[in-house]
Amino acid sequence: MTGCSGWVTPNPYQPVACRVVAAVPETSDTVTLTIAPPPATAWRFQPGQFNMVSLYGVGEAPISIASDPADPEGLVQHTVRAVGRLTRPLTTLRPGDTVWLRGPYGRPWPLDAWRSRDLLLVTGGLGLAPVRPVVLAAGRARHLFGRIELLYGARTPGDLLYRDALQEWARVFDMTVRVTVDAVPPDQVWAGPVGVVTRLYEAMTSRPGAVALACGPELMMRFALQGLLDRGFPASDLYVSLERRMECGFGHCGRCALGPVKVCRDGPVFCWDELAGRVWVEDQPVLQAVGGGPRGPAAARRT
Amino acid sequence: MPPRLLATDEVEALFQALRRRGPVFGPAAGLDSGARPPPAGRLTPLRYAPLERACDAVLAPAAFGYPAKRLWFRPSVTLAAARRAVPASGPGPWEPGPPPAGAAPPLNPDPARPFAVWGVRGCDLAALERLDAVLMTGPVTDPEYAARRRAGTVVAFTCTQAGPACFCTATGGSPVPAGGCDLVVTPLAGGPGGNGAREYLVEPRSARGEALVEEVGGRPAGRAAVAAAAAVIGSVRAALPRSLNGRLRPENAAQKAARRLDSPAWDELAGRCLGCAACSLTCPTCPCFDVVERVSATADAGWRERRWTSCLVPDFGRLASHNARARRENRLKHWLLHKLAPAEKVTGGLTCVGCGRCSTWCPAGLGLRAALESLEGEGGLP
Ligand SMILES: Cc1cc2nc3c(=O)[nH]c(=O)nc-3n(C[C@H](O)[C@H](O)[C@H](O)COP(=O)(O)OP(=O)(O)OC[C@H]3O[C@@H](n4cnc5c(N)ncnc54)[C@H](O)[C@@H]3O)c2cc1C
Ligand code: SF4
Ligand code: FES
Numbered sequence: 001m002t003g004c005s006g007w008v009t010p011n012p013y014q015p016v017a018c019r020v021v022a023a024v025p026e027t028s029d030t031v032t033l034t035i036a037p038p039p040a041t042a043w044r045f046q047p048g049q050f051n052m053v054s055l056y057g058v059g060e061a062p063i064s065i066a067s068d069p070a071d072p073e074g075l076v077q078h079t080v081r082a083v084g085r086l087t088r089p090l091t092t093l094r095p096g097d098t099v100w101l102r103g104p105y106g107r108p109w110p111l112d113a114w115r116s117r118d119l120l121l122v123t124g125g126l127g128l129a130p131v132r133p134v135v136l137a138a139g140r141a142r143h144l145f146g147r148i149e150l151l152y153g154a155r156t157p158g159d160l161l162y163r164d165a166l167q168e169w170a171r172v173f174d175m176t177v178r179v180t181v182d183a184v185p186p187d188q189v190w191a192g193p194v195g196v197v198t199r200l201y202e203a204m205t206s207r208p209g210a211v212a213l214a215c216g217p218e219l220m221m222r223f224a225l226q227g228l229l230d231r232g233f234p235a236s237d238l239y240v241s242l243e244r245r246m247e248c249g250f251g252h253c254g255r256c257a258l259g260p261v262k263v264c265r266d267g268p269v270f271c272w273d274e275l276a277g278r279v280w281v282e283d284q285p286v287l288q289a290v291g292g293g294p295r296g297p298a299a300a301r302r303t
Numbered sequence: 304m305p306p307r308l309l310a311t312d313e314v315e316a317l318f319q320a321l322r323r324r325g326p327v328f329g330p331a332a333g334l335d336s337g338a339r340p341p342p343a344g345r346l347t348p349l350r351y352a353p354l355e356r357a358c359d360a361v362l363a364p365a366a367f368g369y370p371a372k373r374l375w376f377r378p379s380v381t382l383a384a385a386r387r388a389v390p391a392s393g394p395g396p397w398e399p400g401p402p403p404a405g406a407a408p409p410l411n412p413d414p415a416r417p418f419a420v421w422g423v424r425g426c427d428l429a430a431l432e433r434l435d436a437v438l439m440t441g442p443v444t445d446p447e448y449a450a451r452r453r454a455g456t457v458v459a460f461t462c463t464q465a466g467p468a469c470f471c472t473a474t475g476g477s478p479v480p481a482g483g484c485d486l487v488v489t490p491l492a493g494g495p496g497g498n499g500a501r502e503y504l505v506e507p508r509s510a511r512g513e514a515l516v517e518e519v520g521g522r523p524a525g526r527a528a529v530a531a532a533a534a535v536i537g538s539v540r541a542a543l544p545r546s547l548n549g550r551l552r553p554e555n556a557a558q559k560a561a562r563r564l565d566s567p568a569w570d571e572l573a574g575r576c577l578g579c580a581a582c583s584l585t586c587p588t589c590p591c592f593d594v595v596e597r598v599s600a601t602a603d604a605g606w607r608e609r610r611w612t613s614c615l616v617p618d619f620g621r622l623a624s625h626n627a628r629a630r631r632e633n634r635l636k637h638w639l640l641h642k643l644a645p646a647e648k649v650t651g652g653l654t655c656v657g658c659g660r661c662s663t664w665c666p667a668g669l670g671l672r673a674a675l676e677s678l679e680g681e682g683g684l685p
Contacts, residue, residue, distance in 0.1 A: 011410055012443045013382035013594075013607065017399070056385045056397040056605035057598040083623040098396050217624075245622050247594040250443040254591035254614065257637075260644055265441055279561045281636040282620070282627045297564035297636060 012250065015054050015100035016041060020093045021075065026161045030081045030126070031091040032066065035099060036073070043074045044104075047111060047133030048241060048269045051103035052249045053078060059086040062246045062264070064130035065104060069137055076101070079129040079161060105249040106268050109134050109213065109239065118146035120206035122224045124153045124197050124216025128161050130241055130268075131215050139173030148175035149206045153197030153220070155182050157190040178203060196220070198227045208232040213239040218286040225272060225290045235292050238272035258282075258294070304513045306506045307521040308528050314488070314503050316519040318357035321419040321456060326353045329360035329421035330368045348585065348664065351420065362490075364466025365424040366659035370587030372427070374420055375451040376434055379407040382594065384606035394602060402606040403599055410609075411447040419456040425480040426471045426658040428459050430587030432483055433646035433654055437590045440647065456511055457484035463535050465542035468659025470672065472543040475553040475652025479536055485512035489532040504532045547675055553652045557643040560678065564636055568677040573632035575667045576615065582661035582670060583613030583638075588646065588654050591619075614638050639674055 022034035037043045045065050054060035067077035082091040093099060111134065119138060123131050131150075138145050150169070154160045160179065170177040178200045180193040193199065197220060206212070212233055214224040221240055228238055244263045247253040251265035258280040261267070275287070278294040285296040309317065321327045331352040349361050349368030361368075386400035402409055435452070438445040459480030462469075471477060480487045489504040504524050507513040546552055551559060583589040593612045598605045612619065615634050620627030628634045642655040655671055662670025 010446055011383070012446070013410065013609075014399070015383060017397070054607075056387075057596065057602065059596045060594065060607065087623075100397075243622070244627065245620060247592065251441040252438055252443070252445060252590065252592075253594070253609075254437075255619065257614075257641070259640065279564070279640060281564065281633050281640065283630050283633055284625065284627075295561075297569075297633070 013102065013248075015052070015060075015102040017098050018076075018101050020095055020097045020099055022095055023093055026079060026163075027159050029083075029091070030079060030161065031093075032077055032079045032162075033090070033093060033099065034067075035076045035078065035101065037076060037101065043076065045069055045076075045133075046104075046108035047137050048108035048130055049104035049106045050130070050249070050268065051076070051078070051101045052105065052246075053080075053086075053090065054100045054102075055086060055089055056100065058089055060100075061086050062105070062249060064241075066129040066132045067136075068140075069133055070140065079126065079132075081126050103249065105264055107266065109241075109269050110271075111137060114211045115144045116146065118206060118210035119148045120204070120210045120212040120228075121148070121150045122197060122212060122214045122216075122228075123151065124220035124224075125155065125159070126161070127214075127216030127220070127241070128152055131213065132162065134213070135169055135173065135175075139169065139175070142173060147205070147210070148173065149204055149210075150175060150177045151197055151200045151204060152177070152179045153182065153200070153216070154179075156185055157181050157188045158185075176205065196223065198223045201227050201231065208234070208237070211237050211239070213241075215241045218243075218284075222286050222290055225287075225293070229291055235273035235276065236271060240270055240272060240275075240287075241268045242270065243268065304507045304516065306504050306524040306529065307516050308524040309503045309505050309519065309521040311501055311503075313519050313521050314505075315357045317458075317486075317505070317515060318354075318421065320515055320518050321421070321458070322355075324456070325417035325419065325454075327419045327421050328352060328374055329354040329357075330363065331359065332361050354421065357421065360422040362422050362460055364462065364464060364469055364659070365426050365587075366466050366468040366663040369585060370427055370430065370658070370660065371420055371423050372430060372434060372587050374418070375431065375455060376438065376448055376590065377408070379608050379610045380447055381407045381409045382607045382609050384409070384604065386604050389601065389603045397605060400604075403604040406597065406604075406606050407608050411450050415450075415454060417454050417456065418451075419458060421458045423457055423459045423480065423484065424462060424658070425459065425478055426469075426476055426656040427587050428457065428480045428484055429471075429476050429652075429656040430658070431457075432481075433588045433656070434590055435483075436647040456515075458486045458488060459484040461487060461489040461532070461536060462539050463490050465539050466659060468663050468670075469657065470544045470547065470659060471657035472540065472545060473547045473551075473553070474655050474657040476656050478539040478543065482508060485509045486515065489535060491528065491531045491535065502528065504528055547672065551675060556653060557640060560639060560643050560675070563678045566678055569632040569636060572635055572669065572674055572677055573630070576631055576635060576669055577667055578615050578617060578631055578634070579666065580613035580616050581664050581666060583615060584611060585660040585664045587658055587660070588642075588656060589613065614641070635674065639671065642671055 018035045018037050021036050024032045050062045050064045053063045063078045066079045080090045082088045184190045214221045242263050244256040247255045249264050251262045256263035259278050275294045288296040328351040330349040381402045384402035385397040387397045388395040438448045462478035487506045491502045592609045595608045646654040
C-alpha cells in the first residue's frame with residue numbers, strides 16, 4: 001500500500017502550512033495553484049494521488065495532485081474548481097498566501113505495471129487534472145512506453161484545462177492528443193471536433209492491447225468504459241479514478257466507502273476488473289450500468 | 304497462568320489494585336450531572352462512568368447500556384488547531400496553536416494515562432477488535448485510539464444471563480470474552496442472581512492481567528470451579544439464538560442479503576426509519592465520523608473536530624455534485640450490508656457483534672434483526 005509516504009508526523013490530521021507561489025486561471029471557475037511545501041518536508045507523490053487541502057476556519061477537501069512528480073523544486077500543483085465553501089476561496093488565493101496540505105493519500109495509477117504498453121488516456125472536464133502527472137511522468141520516461149494517446153473532452157472551448165500545454169505535449173512527448181468539446185457557445189471559436197469524448201473513439205488509433213484509463217465525471221466514465229469494452233479492451237486493462245466524499249483520506253472515517261471498498265485508501269485508482277461484482281448501494285448506480293462492473297440494487301435505478 | 308478462583312472480597316481487591324493505577328470505568332446507572340432526566344416510564348442506557356467499588360458496576364446485558372467504545376474512540380476530538388492575531392488592520396496569518404478552552408480535547412492529549420474498564424462484555428470486546436481493524440491496521444494508525452488501547456486495562460466479564468435482545472452467537476461470537484483483554488472474569492453460580500456470585504473464576508489473558516492476579520492472590524481454580532464456570536456458560540449459550548434469522552449464518556448473511564436489495568421490504572423499512580442515528584450511536588462497532596471545521600466567535604482561533612456520525616443521516620453521502628444516498632432505503636441497505644460483512648475483511652464473522660443495542664434503542668422498533676425479519680417475511684431470504 002502506498003498511501004502516506006509524504007509527511008510523517010505523529011498526528012495524521014495535522015496539515016502543513018505551505019506558500020502559494022503562483023495562481024493561474026484555467027477557465028472562468030478553475031485555477032491552478034502552484035504550492036511550495038516547506039523545505040524541511042520531503043515531498044514525494046505518485047501520479048493519481050491526492051492531498052487533503054484546507055484553509056483554517058473554512059474547511060478541508062480532497063484535491064488531486066496535478067503536477068510533475070519529479071518537479072526539481074518539489075513544487076506541488078492543484079487545479080481547483082470553485083464549487084463550494086472551500087473551493088471558492090481556494091480559487092481566489094494569490095501568490096504569498098498560505099494554504100494547508102496533508103498527504104499524499106491514495107493508490108496511484110500503476111505506471112510501473114504499464115511499462116512497454118501503449119497508453120490510452122480518456123479524460124473529461126476536471127478529470128484531466130489527476131492524469132496530467134501521468135502525461136508528464138510517462139512523457140519524461142517516453143522510451144518506457146509504446147504509443148501514447150490522450151483523448152480529452154470539455155463542455156466548451158472555454159472550459160479546456162492546460163490549453164497551451166495540450167499541443168506542447170503532443171509535440172514534446174511524441175503523443176497523440178485529440179480534443180473535443182460538447183458545445184460551442186456563440187461567443188467562442190473552435191475548429192476542432194464537437195461531441196462527447198467517446199466520439200473520439202472513431203478516430204483514435206489505440207487498439208485492444210493498450211492500457212486505457214478513464215477519468216472524469218462518472219457518467220462520462222460509464223460511456224468511456226462501455227465503449228472500450230465494446231471495442232474488445234479487456235476489463236483487466238481498464239483503469240478508473242473514483243471520487244467520493246472524504247473526511248480523513250486514509251480509511252478511517254467511512255465516508256468514501258463503496259461496499260467493502262474505501263475509495264481514499266483502496267483507490268481512488270481502481271482496475272475495472274477489481275470492481276467486478278462488488279456491491280455498492282447508491283441512489284444513482286452510474287457505473288453499475290457498465291458490463292462486468294460493480295453491482296447494486298436495481299430499485300435504485302428508478303430515480 | 305492457569306485460572307484462579309477469587310472470593311468477592313478478593314475481586315474488590317482486584318478492583319482497588321486497578322484504581323491505584325488510574326480511574327476504573329464500569330457500567331453505571333444514573334445520569335451525567337446536569338443531564339435532563341428522561342420522561343417518566345422511559346429508561347436511559349447504562350453508561351461507563353468512573354466507579355469506586357466493584358459492586359457499583361451494573362453487570363446487565365450489554366444492550367441495556369451505551370457501548371464501551373467511547374472510552375477508546377472518543378465521540379468528539381480536536382484534530383488540529385490554529386490561531387491568528389486579529390488587529391484592527393485585519394486578521395493575520397494562521398499559525399498552528401492550541402485549541403481554545405471549550406473545544407473538544409485535542410487528539411491524544413495524554414497517551415500514557417492508565418485507566419481500566421471493568422465489566423466489558425464479550426460483544427463489546429469483539430467490537431473493539433472491529434474498531435482496531437479500522438483505526439489501527441491500515442496505512443495510518445489513529446494515534447489517539449492506539450494510545451488509549453495501550454493505556455487501557457480491560458477486565459471482561461463472561462455473561463451469566465442472555466439478554467432479551469442478545470444474539471452474539473449468531474454473529475460468530477460467544478458469551479465468553481475472547482482475546483484482546485487483560486482478564487476474563489466468570490461469576491460462578493451459587494450466590495443470589497448472576498451478579499451476586501460469591502466466587503469468581505479469573506483467567507489472565509496478558510502479562511498485565513497476570514501481574515494483577517499475582518497482586519491479589521486467590522487460589523488455583525480446581526476442577527469443580529472450572530466445571531461450574533462451564534455450566535454457567537452452557538446455560539447462557541442454550542438461551543442464545545444460533546442463527547441471525549432462520550437460515551442466515553455469519554458465513555452467508557452478507558451474500559444472501561445482497562441478493563435481496565430489490566425487495567419491496569426496504570420501502571416499508573425506510574418508511575419507519577427516522578434517520579435519527581440512535582442505532583449507530585449505541586453500536587459498539589460503528590467507526591464513522593465527520594470532520595467539522597470550527598472557528599471562534601472572534602475569528603482568532605480555528606480548529607477541526609472529529610465527531611461520531613452515522614451512515615443513516617441524510618448528509619452522510621453528500622458531494623459537491625449530488626447526494627450519493629439521499630434515499631433512506633439506500634442508506635439502510637448500505638448500513639445493513641456493512642454490518643453483515645467482516646470489518647475491513649480482517650476480522651472473522653460479521654461486523655455486527657450481536658449486542659442487540661440497535662433493536663433496544665431504536666425509537667421506531669427497527670434494528671438489524673428486525674430489518675432481516677422484514678426481508679425474510681417478504682418471500683424469504685434466498
Ligand atoms: C480523490 C478526489 C480528488 C479530487 N480532485 C479534485 C481536483 O483536483 N480539483 C477539484 O476542484 N476538485 C477535486 N475533487 C472534488 C473536491 O474534493 C470537492 O469539489 C470539494 O470537496 C468541494 O468542497 P467545498 O468545500 O468547496 O464544497 P462544500 O461547500 O463543502 O460543498 C459542496 C458540497 O460538497 C460536499 N462536500 C463536503 N466535503 C466534501 C468532500 N470532502 N468531498 C466531497 N464532497 C464534499 C458538501 O456536503 C456539499 O454538499 C476531488 C475529490 C476527490 C474525492
Ligand atoms: S434504524 Fe432506528 S435507530 Fe437507526 S436511524 Fe432508523 S429510526 Fe434511528
Ligand atoms: S475518506 Fe475517510 S475513509 Fe475514506
